[in-house]
Amino acid sequence: MSETPVVWTSRLTTPGAGAFAALFGLEALGRALVVVVLPVQTLELMGSDEGVSILFLAGAVAAIAMAFVVPRLVAWIGRARVVTLGILMIAGAAGLFTFQLLPSQVLAFVLRACGVAILYAGLSLFVMDHIRRRELGRSEPLRMLSVGLGWTVGPVTGIQIEALWGPGAPFVASALTAAVLLGYFWALRFRDLPIVRANPDRRVAPPLAHLGQFIAQPRLLLALLQGTGRGMFWASFTIYTPLYAVATGLGAQVGGLLVSIGNGFMLLMPLWGWTARRYGIRRVSLVAFPLAGLAMTAAGLLSAWPWVGAVAAVSAAGAMSIADGYGNALFFRACKPSQRVAMTPIFSAQRDLASIGHAGIFAVLLSVFPIQVVYITLGLVMFGLTWLATRINKRL
Secondary structure: OOOOHHHHHHHHHOHHHHHHHHHHHHHHHHHHHOOOOOHHHHHHHHHHHHHHHHHHHHHHHHHHHHHHHHHHHHHHHHHHHHHHHHHHHHHHHHHHHHOOOOOHHHHHHHHHHHHHHHHHHHHHHHHHOOHHHHHHHHHHHHHHHHHHHHHHHHHHHHHHHHHOOOOOHHHHHHHHHHHHHHHHHHHHHOOOOOOOOOOOOOOOOOOOHHHHHHOOOOOHHHHHHHHHHHHHHHHHHHHHHHHHHOOOOOOOHHHHHHHHHHHHHHHHHHHHHHHHHHHHHHHHHHHHHHHHHHHHHHHHOOOOOOHHHHHHHHHHHHHHHHHHHHHHHHHHHHHHHHHHOOOOOHHHHEEEEHHHHHHHHHHHHOOOOOOHHHHHHHHHHHHHHHHHHHOOOOHH
């Protein structure tokens, strides 16, 4: 028993499943601290729900372009510095958000989205270096558990920080979290493994050169589409649920609570991970996605009773957390070691594709329909993911 603290300390101080879980968890906490106050404050600045979507769209477009530059950045400065650059961009964006001016707000959205894009691409490369394929079934639920903890604690904490210290305080807290993340990352002393170190001549193919090769591999394309759909759900849930709460009279604090409860289901990741290993990714997906679709559709149709709609939306998040139990295992299993540097940035762009999807679609829909249209649309997306799940290999 006396060795237990030593074991856990070792897991957190050396590159491995525990360390990666902590890294992704810190990143999630930093963003979750502002996930409620950011759309609400942007709504006050822009004056409309569609205006909020437009700013998220601007960030997503910039981020997807940045994602395809990652291979060149990796060759020029190495993976560790790419991760560092991403963290610094996220921290810089948090500082810009505190000004609450339209030009700084636009720049902050772009900087933040680009930072997240290259940070996730860099960390994903390190994950594939240090986590063996057969260990992904256990490491991914642990990572998602840590991410879920950050997204559970962060929204409510951010609201309380704003109430105590003013509108800029959550962004300061987010920047400080990024600083802790950066310090922890460098304390782990990540190094490129010899097999994946950049060539001395630093020659890299054009950013889009491998896109056709990616799309031509059905397993990679399936992982990208599913990841994009799941990302669209969670981005929309965290951004538009506070706006839904404000529009229906529940209030921003209730919106923050709903986001925290919805993300709180991710604390069940060990159970969902075991479920995916026991019954398979395909079966789990064919249960989780249709349930989420039905619940989201109900949330949109029953919003005349705000609390009923809110419970339905949170229930949809619970269903989606089941599918998140296997994380990015579909991609990690499909990607060959020789293709990691080329394919990872393309796959990492799925969160930016998700942002472009929800921001672009809802910028148009919200100019005509009320906020409830978000939930109905997400219900349709979940039914689309159900169809995609039928394409997953039955052995997975």
